[in-house]
Amino acid sequence: MELRPLGNTGLKVSAVGFGASPLGSHYTPVAQDDAIAAVREAFRHGVNFFDTSPYYGGTVSEKVLGKALKALQVPRSDYIVATKCGRYEDGFDFSAERVRKSIDESLENLQLDYVDILHCHDIEFWSLDQIVSETIPTLQKLKEEGKIRFIGITGLPFNVFTYVLDRVPPRTIDVILSYCHYSINDSTLLDMLPYFKSKGVGVITASPLSMGLFTEQGPPEWHPASPEIKSACKFAVAHCKSKGKKITKLALQYSLANKAISSVLVGMGSVSEVEENVTAFTELEGLGMDQETLSEVEAILEPIKNLTWPSGVDHK
Ligand code: NAD
Numbered sequence: 001m002e003l004r005p006l007g008n009t010g011l012k013v014s015a016v017g018f019g020a021s022p023l024g025s026h027y028t029p030v031a032q033d034d035a036i037a038a039v040r041e042a043f044r045h046g047v048n049f050f051d052t053s054p055y056y057g058g059t060v061s062e063k064v065l066g067k068a069l070k071a072l073q074v075p076r077s078d079y080i081v082a083t084k085c086g087r088y089e090d091g092f093d094f095s096a097e098r099v100r101k102s103i104d105e106s107l108e109n110l111q112l113d114y115v116d117i118l119h120c121h122d123i124e125f126w127s128l129d130q131i132v133s134e135t136i137p138t139l140q141k142l143k144e145e146g147k148i149r150f151i152g153i154t155g156l157p158f159n160v161f162t163y164v165l166d167r168v169p170p171r172t173i174d175v176i177l178s179y180c181h182y183s184i185n186d187s188t189l190l191d192m193l194p195y196f197k198s199k200g201v202g203v204i205t206a207s208p209l210s211m212g213l214f215t216e217q218g219p220p221e222w223h224p225a226s227p228e229i230k231s232a233c234k235f236a237v238a239h240c241k242s243k244g245k246k247i248t249k250l251a252l253q254y255s256l257a258n259k260a261i262s263s264v265l266v267g268m269g270s271v272s273e274v275e276e277n278v279t280a281f282t283e284l285e286g287l288g289m290d291q292e293t294l295s296e297v298e299a300i301l302e303p304i305k306n307l308t309w310p311s312g313v314d315h316k
Pocket of ligand 1: 018019020021022027028051052121122154155156177179206207208209210211212215216248265266267268269272273274276277
């Protein structure tokens, strides 16, 4: 598995990153043994980057990931763990007090002494001024205390990233995590890459399958896309299936092909998903993409290209 540098952090993260929200049964129920086997299989294939949050399954994802990483019995420096703060099953709270409590809870859930990255989770739902003046300075203290190594922010709309990055001193934020903006239906992250590079932050993209839109089982009920987006994606899935092709492979390869993006976090909850997704990467390196099918899928998705959905409070 290719390891790519993550901004200025000095970390090298696997191109395919392990999205651990399925471990908290965020999509469908995932048995703990299957989850642990999936993590082991991913690590065996060179996946070294694992992303979770106390929000996923109300801490279940963190706890199961912690168990699985411990079971690997490898040195702590062999894997990179990101978790998040500020978003919880019962709502949002980015106050200094909650964030301090949050990292201690996360370290306990994960059975770790430190996490490599602590992200502020979905900042569009909170006061960005408080994120700048209170949350980020708290994370800087946690860095000094050795509980976290690097600071990240996550969110759906891009304006929340620029708001924060334009107001904090350079090198304060190490990483950004964008999701659902670098897949076949929506590739708007591309336009933001020069800006993020100018700010010296590493870029992670998540949800290459657009949170289940590009799977044969379809998206979960809570998926926020409009019926128009859902139906175009469903049509694209059916088109690939009729040709005997897997749209998951095509969509994942589309995200992985851009090496300016350090890691593509794909949610996985079983050994077979890990195997398929690692193979998608290997085939991309060896054979390249199936350009013919990609063009057909792009044509199907053209009417909804780059359409997204509202998220959070209005920060205009
Ligand atoms: P995704 O696009 O990666 O889709 C995940 C879904 O696809 C799951 O149901 C999974 O079981 C299924 N899947 C994966 N591989 C498959 C395969 N080969 N065949 C069939 N189905 C397959 O969406 P995601 O899980 O939401 O995103 C990936 C990760 O990124 C998350 O787990 C999380 O760690 C992170 N993330 C973070 C944020 C944020 O911070 N705001 C938002 C979204 C995602």
